[in-house]
Amino acid sequence: MDFNRIFKIKRTTQIAILSIFFVLTACKTFAISLSSPTETANKTTESYDPSISILEHIADSHYWHIWGDKMIPLPIILYTDHGFETFSSSKFGHGEGTYAGKYHTYKLFNDKVKVVDQSGEIDEKSNKKVFDFSITKNVIALWVAILLLLVIFISVAGAYKKRVNKAPKGLQSFLEPIIVFVRDDIAKPNIGYRYQRYMPFLLTVFFFILINNLIGLIPFFPGGSNVTGNIAVTFVLAVITMIVVNVNGNKYYWKHIFAPDVPVWLYPIMWPVELVGIISRPFALMIRLFANITAGHIIVLSLISLIFVFKSIAIAPVSVAFVVFMDVLELLVALLQAFIFTLLTALFIGTATEEHHH
Known part of the structure; x- marks a missing residue:
């Protein structure tokens, strides 16, 4: 049995695995840097809050982030007191806007679709009659x-x-x-x-x-x-x-x-x-x-x-x-x-x- 050859194969495999993890780590680092709140459109200087990026990466979402600001909007399917209402999550822009639907006005709060009133506040009474069947990430x-x-x-x-x-x-x-x-x-x-x-x-x-x-x-x-x-x-x-x-x-x-x-x-x-x-x-x-x-x-x-x-x-x-x-x-x-x-x-x-x- 050629132990030297086996050792070389094992060492090459270990190096390949470590290289893969280094690449994955670099991708994760770059992804977080691009989604950092310090890179907002208004370019204001803010202290970096890691909880925002961490919770965004581990939570479910109505968008599938590809790279930086590029994302795939996913369909939102709601059953309201007036029937089904469907639209794309792109209607919310980057998740900060509101969308005036057929039956209600909607907005994302912590990536959850909520019915809001004219002032943009959550309408608790209407939300009790809305059931979310959206196709999320x-x-x-x-x-x-x-x-x-x-x-x-x-x-x-x-x-x-x-x-x-x-x-x-x-x-x-x-x-x-x-x-x-x-x-x-x-x-x-x-x-x-x-x-x-x-x-x-x-x-x-x-x-x-x-x-x-x-x-x-x-x-x-x-x-x-x-x-x-x-x-x-x-x-x-x-x-x-x-x-x-x-x-x-x-x-x-x-x-x-x-x-x-x-x-x-x-x-x-x-x-x-x-x-x-x-x-x-x-x-x-x-x-x-x-x-x-x-x-x-x-x-x-x-x-x-x-x-x-x-x-x-x-x-x-x-x-x-x-x-x-x-x-x-x-x-x-x-x-x-x-x-x-x-x-x-x-x-x-x-x-x-x-x-x-x-």
Whole structure:
């Protein structure tokens, strides 16, 4: 075995990975500098507030920023007391103007569409009758992730049909170890011999979270979204997990909840405790994924913002070095959070479907 050659390959790979992260870091730094509040149209001198740029980058939006002031306006769909009203977010300019629609006048407040009166103040009474079904940046990012999932797995499934009893090739050979890992290290140990029934769900959850986590690490279009850092998305994933677990729960699972092996007089105490447990487990999944992904983005953006806070190029090498380190760590977190969510989902399914042992 040529160890020198292997070492050179590993060293080249490490240099390539670090170079990629340096490029991503530079893109993030430049993106924040372009969206800095100090570069406003009126050119007034203001102290840089990093919270504005950070919250803008991690929040959902009715625009998809491409570069600097260039952005793609997204459709706004509202259901009002008079019916549906649709228009483009470009009607708000750069998010600071108002738009006189067919039924109401609208304005963006913290990137949320609100009905306003003639003075530009929020009309609370009318807002209670308006429901927002707009296609935001996170919605588009979800569609991109779903499209990637379909393209990847349809092509891999087709490769398996064409190459029966042959060694995997191309994308098939890249994904097979991951799929085998989910099967052998997550599904089988936690669910048991019924694992095959739940493999499509576990694989979908794993790759959906992983793809969205990785897209969130890309600072430029079509990346830059924060889907898994949006608590609404993690909430839906947690609810789906809760439904799958409880729908597939066997009689022993429900007996443990409603007729546990305790004195009957303790049942009124145990029932609320067990029912809270049903909700708290997926709730923990929701908070864990949301908090870890959001925290990672905030730390990276905060480190980049140090350059503009201190207004000194001397701090740039230190800031960039820490950002590269955090980007590598975020890549690990992206993989780890997909693994943990899938592992705990399999564990909950396993406890709900486990047979009674005497």
